[in-house]
Amino acid sequence: MSFLTRTAIVSLVILLGAQAPADAQGAPKRARDRNALAAADIEGSTAASVYQLIQQKRPRWLFPRGSSTLRTQAGTDLFGRPTESPAEPAIAVYVDDIRFGTQEALRTMSLHMVESMQYLDAVTATQRFGTNHEYGAILVRRKR
Numbered sequence: 001m002s003f004l005t006r007t008a009i010v011s012l013v014i015l016l017g018a019q020a021p022a023d024a025q026g027a028p029k030r031a032r033d034r035n036a037l038a039a040a041d042i043e044g045s046t047a048a049s050v051y052q053l054i055q056q057k058r059p060r061w062l063f064p065r066g067s068s069t070l071r072t073q074a075g076t077d078l079f080g081r082p083t084e085s086p087a088e089p090a091i092a093v094y095v096d097d098i099r100f101g102t103q104e105a106l107r108t109m110s111l112h113m114v115e116s117m118q119y120l121d122a123v124t125a126t127q128r129f130g131t132n133h134e135y136g137a138i139l140v141r142r143k144r
Contacts, residue, residue: 090103121136
């Protein structure tokens, strides 16, 4: 192996090693998934309900995104015609892959029964569960 090749390899290794995130003890940091809440994120929370926990940790999950861009909050389109969608779009909630309701159902759920949660965008939710998921879905996994 030539000197130039060895130098390039060593430089690459040094560069990659310098960019690896680490905490004060030198352990690699766990990347935060903005579409998931794991048990470690849930434990120790002071929230009274699953809804409050999501408001604290992942508030974007509760704001509908998707095909509603041409609708107004009053339930009319850009031309003032009434839409058939409700004024407040609903995000589907599934508990252990069974439809549980909308995001409002999360207000009644206690944190002690939840192991993890995941947000699915509209496309992924529709692929997994079928139609009527234009604002996405929140999946809740219960502790066993």
